[in-house]
Amino acid sequence: MDNEIVVKHRATNDQLQPKWAKNTLENDLFGTSIPKVNTVKELLETIGRKFTMFDKNDKHHYLNLLNSTMYDGVSGLREQIHKFSSCYQKLSAIKTDLGEDFLTWSIMKSLHSQFDSIKSNYNTLKVQWSLNEMTVILVKEEDEGRG
Template identity: 25%
Template sequence: MAKNVIRTTVSDTVRGSIEELDLAKDFLYAIHDIYRESDKAEAGRLAKEFNDLKCIGAGKVREHIMKLIEINAQLRDLNMGVTDDYVVHTALHSLPNSFSQLRTSYNAQKEKWSLKELIAICVDEEDRIRKEKEPSTSVNLVEKPKKKYQNQSKLKPTKIITKGLPWE
């Protein structure tokens, strides 16, 4: 009965390419054998993805580093993983140029960061960079000089507002 359920849910192409087997377990193993990727091919794909992965988009630093950690864990399952220190190094160099100050400070330090420290520091740095890019909300209001100061051609500041702008 289980084999019939599997056969009805599998596409016609897959069903036609697998020989008829008596047990559902054997049928599932046959499907697995057809779609299984060789370990060498999978390791090559994962290694390429690990080395080529670049962080794109704001607010994605944590996800980017966690993706590198996940790929490395898959590579370790295939006996091709790298050390956590190398993951930290690769993660720092795959970040955008706005993180160059962070890379410099890491290279200047004697101690190495763990993966948890790297994530925390990078998220803090990302927040700092985002806050620097926010527009300033201070406005200087100036008025023309009064007639008795006709010789002065400069504008005189009268008031400084540091609250949000009324049109925002």
């Protein structure tokens, strides 16, 4: 294909795509709230600036999970710690940095009485366990409790 034809085709597509997108999306979205744009990229950027994601519900949901989830003794501690870590990472992604010590505290709080000696030991230490250290210690205790 000749470069001139490609450029003309591209220019036509760039002009048609915003029209198609505007006709496809809700009409009331484009009253006076969204200005006229020339490309789909500009349209999506404009919509993105106008309608930012509301993170309060997500923050509330993940904080509740961290605060209220209790270890069930069935799924395994690695899976439990992974769930907590996932919630923590999602909170960090929406700019809610609680610190790794909060994650550690949440995990310890979720454990049942089988782990009381480890919880007591942890609370008397002056140093914080990293997530990896805590995982190794708890999984070892879980394995010994099963054996």
